[in-house]
Amino acid sequence: GENVEQHPSTLSVQEGDSAVIKCTYSDSASNYFPWYKQELGKRPQLIIDIRSNVGEKKDQRIAVTLNKTAKHFSLHITETQPEDSAVYFCAAQSSSGGSNYKLTFGKGTLLTVNP
């Protein structure tokens, strides 16, 4: 089955700096890669996603890149703010056929943005 590795497990940056979180996946057939943000005591929420036919996607200060050949994808946050502090999870969607999809998550990255 799919295996997703996420690094680093913790990341501390100064407000205004950039943050990068990297993930690798094992199943070359995986076709969808969402990123979830989980604030303390809250539920995970989707912040950005990318499909396998796209190499990069940007939404304001957040961007995601995908390298299908190397089977890795990354989350980039620019001009970080204290409210960006949270746990970030990457995930990869693989298919068992038809409409049967399964999301496999990385173990998460605790991002701390220091004022």
Added chain:
Amino acid sequence: KAGVTQTPRYLIKTRGQQVTLSCSPISGHRSVSWYQQTPGQGLQFLFEYFSETQRNKGNFPGRFSGRQFSNSRSEMNVSTLELGDSALYLCASSLVLAHHYNEQFFGPGTRLTVL
């Protein structure tokens, strides 16, 4: 639309007991997935139900089981509780379409403590 809801939000049980958790998906969503979240282990996939059938299963012992009803509501049961079962249990629903990239919407979780 109302979001994903889970009941109860908090549970305290003792070893050996059993517990049932409930998840109501977003209206129209037919897929419900369950995850166990513990510090450092991220979101570990338990199982997924679609149209009352278990489609995918993670690597958890048979003490963990689930079911889905005709209205897509799902329940998860853990029998013979162990201390290590203490965790936040999250369910997520998605609108499953063939060849679609399925965003998962998470509930607030049930915090289970086993004493």
